[in-house]
Amino acid sequence: MSKRSVAASVAIALKLITPAFASSIAAETGARGTDGTLRILYWQAPSTLNPYLSGGVKDIEAASLVLEPLARLSPEGEMIPWLAKDIPTVANGGVAPDLRSIRWQLLPGLTWSDGSAVTSADIAFTYRYCMAPGAGCAQAAKFRDLDRIETPGPLTAVLYFAQPKPFPYGPFVGSQTPLLQAAQFADCLGPRAPSCTEANFAPIGTGPFKVTEFRPGDAAIFEANAAYRMPNSPAFAQVLLKGGGDAMSAGRAVLETGEFDYAWNLQLGPDILAAMATRGKGQITTAFATLVERLTFNLHVPGSQPPQPHPALSDIAMRRALSMALDQEAMVAFGYGAAGRVTCNMLPAPPAYASAANQGCATQDLDGARDLLTQTGWIDTDGDGVRDREGARLEFMFQTSTNAVRQDFQALAKEWWRQIGVATKLRAIDASVFFSGDPGSPDTLEKFDADIEMFAGASDGPDPEAYLAGWACDAAPDAQNGWRGQNVGHWCDPAYDALLDRLSRTADLVDRAALARQLNDMLVQQYVAVPLVDRGRVSAHANSLGGVQINAWDSELWNIADWHRLPG
Amino acid sequence: MRFYALRRLAMALPTLLVISAVIFALLDLAPGDPMAQLPDTIPPDVRDDMRAALGMGRPAPVRYGLWLWQMVVVEPGIFLGLIPEDAATRILSWQTRAPVMTQIAQRLPQTIIVMGSAYALGITIAIGLGILSAWRRGGAIDQAGTGLAAIGYALPPFFTAAVLIYIFAIQLNWAPTIYDTTLRVTGWDSLAAQLRQMALPIAVLSLQTTAQITRYMRAAMLETLGQEYIRAARAKGLRERTVLMVHALRNSMIPVVPVIALGAPQIFAGAIITESIFGVNGIGQLLLISLRAGDLPVVQTVTVLIAALIVLANLASDLALPWLDPRLRDA
Numbered sequence: 001m002s003k004r005s006v007a008a009s010v011a012i013a014l015k016l017i018t019p020a021f022a023s024s025i026a027a028e029t030g031a032r033g034t035d036g037t038l039r040i041l042y043w044q045a046p047s048t049l050n051p052y053l054s055g056g057v058k059d060i061e062a063a064s065l066v067l068e069p070l071a072r073l074s075p076e077g078e079m080i081p082w083l084a085k086d087i088p089t090v091a092n093g094g095v096a097p098d099l100r101s102i103r104w105q106l107l108p109g110l111t112w113s114d115g116s117a118v119t120s121a122d123i124a125f126t127y128r129y130c131m132a133p134g135a136g137c138a139q140a141a142k143f144r145d146l147d148r149i150e151t152p153g154p155l156t157a158v159l160y161f162a163q164p165k166p167f168p169y170g171p172f173v174g175s176q177t178p179l180l181q182a183a184q185f186a187d188c189l190g191p192r193a194p195s196c197t198e199a200n201f202a203p204i205g206t207g208p209f210k211v212t213e214f215r216p217g218d219a220a221i222f223e224a225n226a227a228y229r230m231p232n233s234p235a236f237a238q239v240l241l242k243g244g245g246d247a248m249s250a251g252r253a254v255l256e257t258g259e260f261d262y263a264w265n266l267q268l269g270p271d272i273l274a275a276m277a278t279r280g281k282g283q284i285t286t287a288f289a290t291l292v293e294r295l296t297f298n299l300h301v302p303g304s305q306p307p308q309p310h311p312a313l314s315d316i317a318m319r320r321a322l323s324m325a326l327d328q329e330a331m332v333a334f335g336y337g338a339a340g341r342v343t344c345n346m347l348p349a350p351p352a353y354a355s356a357a358n359q360g361c362a363t364q365d366l367d368g369a370r371d372l373l374t375q376t377g378w379i380d381t382d383g384d385g386v387r388d389r390e391g392a393r394l395e396f397m398f399q400t401s402t403n404a405v406r407q408d409f410q411a412l413a414k415e416w417w418r419q420i421g422v423a424t425k426l427r428a429i430d431a432s433v434f435f436s437g438d439p440g441s442p443d444t445l446e447k448f449d450a451d452i453e454m455f456a457g458a459s460d461g462p463d464p465e466a467y468l469a470g471w472a473c474d475a476a477p478d479a480q481n482g483w484r485g486q487n488v489g490h491w492c493d494p495a496y497d498a499l500l501d502r503l504s505r506t507a508d509l510v511d512r513a514a515l516a517r518q519l520n521d522m523l524v525q526q527y528v529a530v531p532l533v534d535r536g537r538v539s540a541h542a543n544s545l546g547g548v549q550i551n552a553w554d555s556e557l558w559n560i561a562d563w564h565r566l567p568g
Numbered sequence: 569m570r571f572y573a574l575r576r577l578a579m580a581l582p583t584l585l586v587i588s589a590v591i592f593a594l595l596d597l598a599p600g601d602p603m604a605q606l607p608d609t610i611p612p613d614v615r616d617d618m619r620a621a622l623g624m625g626r627p628a629p630v631r632y633g634l635w636l637w638q639m640v641v642v643e644p645g646i647f648l649g650l651i652p653e654d655a656a657t658r659i660l661s662w663q664t665r666a667p668v669m670t671q672i673a674q675r676l677p678q679t680i681i682v683m684g685s686a687y688a689l690g691i692t693i694a695i696g697l698g699i700l701s702a703w704r705r706g707g708a709i710d711q712a713g714t715g716l717a718a719i720g721y722a723l724p725p726f727f728t729a730a731v732l733i734y735i736f737a738i739q740l741n742w743a744p745t746i747y748d749t750t751l752r753v754t755g756w757d758s759l760a761a762q763l764r765q766m767a768l769p770i771a772v773l774s775l776q777t778t779a780q781i782t783r784y785m786r787a788a789m790l791e792t793l794g795q796e797y798i799r800a801a802r803a804k805g806l807r808e809r810t811v812l813m814v815h816a817l818r819n820s821m822i823p824v825v826p827v828i829a830l831g832a833p834q835i836f837a838g839a840i841i842t843e844s845i846f847g848v849n850g851i852g853q854l855l856l857i858s859l860r861a862g863d864l865p866v867v868q869t870v871t872v873l874i875a876a877l878i879v880l881a882n883l884a885s886d887l888a889l890p891w892l893d894p895r896l897r898d899a
Contacts, residue, residue, distance in 0.1 A: 136621025
């Protein structure tokens, strides 16, 4: 149990025994709300405070000041009990031996900011709210495997799954699926969800702050929740969460002018950020989870119907040579700086899941790549600098979305590949088209009308099963399934699918981690995809702001109750 | 005259209908997806359900018809209190799932305050500068005015904004770089803060307006000052001030008024770039974030409202000209 939750339990116990005493301590020390206003800048403004109606990160994080889940994820990707007493496991009896149910126990004495008690009925309601047909709930995938929720006691909720669930921590863990107050949203089910604008813009929560005012697309004002379970926090009386502008102006407002205390998601060039930080008003902070920028090879001839194997890329040696020609360290330093690090894994975290078997992938080896290509029979016979075989030139179409760093990476790769005798044509597609999944457009990630493409992908939460299942044979997008699926390169290996199947039946977390590492190694060692950069989140905070612990697994504002103003 | 006004107004309606249909068709055909900004951990079938909940699955003519009905009947009805709020579906934003009109109403005051003062300031400077430039043609003021106009034309607002921010906010620390939209003016201190935060956006915007209008004003004034009746006025021994401000100004305004009137809708439309840079929560910023998020109902509604204002401004300028120019009154 973490120090924090011990403190929480003690605080709640105190409150239960002698409520008057506890509140008088708070009044005497004046700890809650003594640090004035905290000014946070999100350059993408939140558009709603109901995370179930918008899957956007900005909205989920803004709501996390108010709405809380049963368990949060720590900066290391570990589960911390939050509104729950502890994390249910098979060992402590919270998870049934048949892996079909999980029993969550709420902390006693919890109240919503309006003073009413938090009960297991709120848990059951939140599930009903998200699964009501016609709501368009963004987090439906988290609840999909649930069959029903039973509430045997006011503080106990049992979640029953339709199938045995080796990793039952999808619903109510992490900032995407917090508890909603049943009383507030009772009339907002299904198609009525949008009609509850008032509730969507000012949900009642259990968090350290409550909503005072919300202006969609612009700003939100929060004030300290008088009913918050820890008597001495939050230290700030008010939070202004301002949205809008761009990453540049956000970085400037914290690092250069000091107008704001915290700026979120500063995707800026490393040189720009470093220059801003030299003014000494604030500092840059980074956190890493599983977001990996990668190259994927098309193992089919682009656009071929029925699919033909790719004449060059279906050969593992060719994929390996292309990978060896890249200098990942240079790419990270050039494009990301502190916001990225070299990785040789498609699954770089949590630590237990990261394989150590692929070290050294990042070293550039142009000579080795040239030798490898010569062995495959691709030789430059006509002396034009580009290898050929049986009259076909070794030329690839390399596509990605429009984005300054990605175009720099394309140019770097093109140059390195030129040096090993491979010609590359570059193509950049607008992100709103490339990532649209629109089956009518030929330019999507899934249609993959090119030989090589670059994009970023991440595992949703610390359990990688769903993420790794993205390389299963049946996850390949094609005309039959409406161009859906994450296996865009059409790689298919029955051994990989068999391992995945084992993972889906394994409950022990240590075994799961070992299987995940094995799956990761298959992807990396068969050059299905080339991990380029482990991308982190970069934010900045004022030097006068204490308690910030940036978190890439949960909301960045997950521990805002502990944030405080440093003296001086 | 009244018949003329009514005829122009009647012409404006089909124009607006065509504009709204064209905008709808363009937005509908343009690539882009409101779900594209979501994290890729949200699976495609969940996205489909979300699209269905937004009403995206219906055919385009049905969606256009519904929007037109909501725009012409439901929204005015709710505004006038003829329709109770929950009796009909209003135009809902895809991003916020809340009524578009509330969002516009929330943002209109900031836009009007900032854009309105920038426009008023810009016009005042432009007219003054135009008069003085024409009066002492080739003099120091004329040179300065020409230089200012060239700068205003040549430098895009994102550049002037960056320069002004660097000088006045970062180096001198006189003004904030980010507009605090939650600031309430309650006393002298907050009024000063409001003026300080308005200074930079207004400076950027009024430079554009000044540059555009001062050249028209100068040219019109030069032409008027060369007229015989001005010489006659001077020969009568009138003060130079009277000659300029009474005799020359009114006639010089004739070509300038339509320019000012046609620019006026931008007060409501906001300034997309300047508002975004400073974080002013105006209509321009709303348009930009909605475009980025593929929020078609908001984009459609805002652009059609702007189009309506432009058509109305055109009408207003046509009606204002006979007041300035008696020759047009009998036409």
